[in-house]
Amino acid sequence: MKLVIITQPQFFIEEDRIITALFDEGLDSLHLYKPGSSPLYFERLLTLIPEDYHSNIVIHEHFYMKQEFDLAGIHLDDPDADVPQGYRGKVSRSCTDLSKLKDTKKKSQYVFLHDIFDRQQNGSSESGFSESKIHEASRQGLIDKHVYAFGGMNADNIRWAHDAGFGGVVLCSDIWNRFDVHSQVDYNDVIQHFQRLRKLAR
Template sequence: MKLIVVTTPTFFVEEDKIITALFEEGLDILHLRKPELPAMYTERLLTLIPEKYHHRIVTHEHFYLKNEFDLMGIHINNRNPEEPHDYHGHISCSCHSIEEVKTKKAQYNYVFLSPIYDCISKEGYNSPYSAEELRKAASEGIIDNKVIALGGITPDNLMEIKDFGFGGAAVLGNLWNHFDACSDQNYRSVIEHFKMLKEMSE
């Protein structure tokens, strides 16, 4: 099962070092999500991440970065609902219902379905899905290896995500909550937590 990390929406000083360390520990894909922030900050971050990992990064904004930095691809969502007209390459997409997955999955390399559990990074963003609904969607072939679970993913529910038949899990709040940019002297706890998630996902 794929393990995807979604970045925090803001930048912080140690971010490039943590992302590089995550790739070194076997991160499959990084989703670079920095809504509302100027492209120059994203460009700066990408220049600090070794080029050998750029082909495993998907950007949610500033789609020209895909070609400029030879990234893996782009991600479509409500803020950026369409790919450039001349775009060719990897595209993923955010979905917020099982029906949306059913209609969109074939058009993309993979899709996110969220929130599977109550969201950690967005307060009040609660899951609308029951376990029975998710198992039914899997039995009907809607949830499969092209569908990535997002929202509230923790070590406590990662095995259930596997059981539901998802092709991967995307983590955000549960990982980044292990690092306080204002007070932490190192980022060992983030890396150790990621290693545990990675081991459980395999």
């Protein structure tokens, strides 16, 4: 099962080093998501990440950078959005509605199915879908290797996602909450936690 990490919405000093270290540890894909940020900052971050890893990075805006930096593809956060005119390459999309999942898959390399779990609050998480709905969607072939679970994913539910038939999980707060962008420079906790997640995803 693939592990995908989506970036923090803000840029920070150690970000390129952490991303590079995560790729060194076997990260499958990074989604570069910085809504509303200047393309200049995107370009700076990408130039600091080794070129060998650019083919594993997907960008959510400033789509011209896909070709400029030879990135893996682009991601459309709206499942109904059209591919930019003239674009040729891989496209992934987000989806929040199981009834739209089949059509979204047809026009995507893979799909992030959002709200599998809500954001963690007070050490617990609440499912955005009932477990029976997820397993029924899997039985019907809606959930397969082209659908990645997104929303509250962590070490406690990776195996659940695997058993439910998802092809990957999208990690965000479970990774980035282990590093304080304002005060830390040591990111060993992030890397060690990712190593644990890799073992769970096998």
